[in-house]
Amino acid sequence: MEKYEVLGDLEITEARKNLVKKLPEVTLAFWITKIAATTLGETAGDLFAQTLGLGYFLTTIALFLIFVVTLIVQLRSRRYNPFFYWTVILSTSMAGTTMSDFMNRDASAKFLSNGTTSLGWGPQGLGLGYPEGAAILVSVLVAVFIVWKLTGMTFVIRDIVTFRGEALFWSAILVSNTLGTSMGDFLSDSSGLGYAGGAALVTSALLVLVVLMPVSAVPNVLLFWIAFVLTRPLGATAGDFLTKPVAKGGLNLGTAGSSGVLLATLLGLMAYAHIQERKERSAHPDTAAEPDQITQEAG
Numbered sequence: 001m002e003k004y005e006v007l008g009d010l011e012i013t014e015a016r017k018n019l020v021k022k023l024p025e026v027t028l029a030f031w032i033t034k035i036a037a038t039t040l041g042e043t044a045g046d047l048f049a050q051t052l053g054l055g056y057f058l059t060t061i062a063l064f065l066i067f068v069v070t071l072i073v074q075l076r077s078r079r080y081n082p083f084f085y086w087t088v089i090l091s092t093s094m095a096g097t098t099m100s101d102f103m104n105r106d107a108s109a110k111f112l113s114n115g116t117t118s119l120g121w122g123p124q125g126l127g128l129g130y131p132e133g134a135a136i137l138v139s140v141l142v143a144v145f146i147v148w149k150l151t152g153m154t155f156v157i158r159d160i161v162t163f164r165g166e167a168l169f170w171s172a173i174l175v176s177n178t179l180g181t182s183m184g185d186f187l188s189d190s191s192g193l194g195y196a197g198g199a200a201l202v203t204s205a206l207l208v209l210v211v212l213m214p215v216s217a218v219p220n221v222l223l224f225w226i227a228f229v230l231t232r233p234l235g236a237t238a239g240d241f242l243t244k245p246v247a248k249g250g251l252n253l254g255t256a257g258s259s260g261v262l263l264a265t266l267l268g269l270m271a272y273a274h275i276q277e278r279k280e281r282s283a284h285p286d287t288a289a290e291p292d293q294i295t296q297e298a299g
Contacts, residue, residue: 022077022080022085022160022161022166023085023157023158023160023166023169024085024157024273025158026157026224029269029272029273029276031227033269033270033273034089034228034231035234035238036262036266036269037089037090037093037235037266038089038093038177038180038231038232038235039234039236039238039239039242039262040090040093040094040235040239040262040263040265041090041093041094041096041097041177041235042093042097042181042184042235042236042238043243043255043259043262044090044094044097044259044262045059045063045094045096045097045098045101046239046243047256047259048062048063048094048098049097049101051255055124056098056101056102056124057102057124060099060102063091063094064099066094066095067088067091067092067095070084070087070088070091071088073087074087074088074170075166075167080277081277082274082277083274086266086269086270086273088170089177092170092173093177093232093235095177095178096174096177096178096180096181097236099178100133100137100178100179100182101125101185102124102125102126103126103128103133103136103137103182104125104127104129104132105124105125130182130183130186130189130190134182134183134186137178137179137182138179141172141179141229144168144172144175145172147168148168148172151164151165151168153165153168155221156221157169172225173228176228176229177232179229179232180229180230180232180233180235181233183229183232183236184198184236184240185236187202187233187237188236188240188241194249195237195240195241195248195249195250196241198233199241202230202234203234206230206231206234209226209227239258242258243255
């Protein structure tokens, strides 16, 4: 009798776990969507801060508030919703872009786009520089992971099913996207590699991670988080390559046009993810049941 009770409890636990799944499966489509979202975050952040002249300070405040709103929607959602999830990823990428710029840059003409002589109200940068800014952000990210580790909760995103676990996840995402912007800007602007060279270097590093995936001595969860951080500088360098002047090694497509194309691409990928999620639910209708109903059926 006890054996059947244990099996019943396991079934309930598994059903509840599927019920509250809030984060996506990590597939090739996941990484393509991540790169599209982070590239759009770079171009859209520059669009608001520089092209529209709002400045790093005001734009950072506005985009951070947008991040908070989208995060609340995601946290309150009862299950994984691709539109909610990727909207938060996009908002962290946009906010991370201007937060990084505010930390690392100043109001000198060196950092302003074509023909811009000044930006919006407020201080326009702390001028820490990319190495110093990246060092601070790495320290903050390590601190987030240490706190996460001390809680004893999993780092595997498909197994994150609690409010606290998801809050830690999004804290790490915001910091990693800000750090990734600093890394991308350093590679593009200060390393001498240029936009294409910086993107090629990050792509090469990501390919190394793919090669390491079958190696049992290297935890896949570690590879995931390294890849998650590295796809942000890839998006940053790709975004700069699309928008910056030809004289600086870019395609000069502009922040507005590039953002429009990337937004359409991202919406298409989000719609695809939504369709796949609905197919998954249709294939496993038992996971869509309410908690009380699950308990009654298992009993």
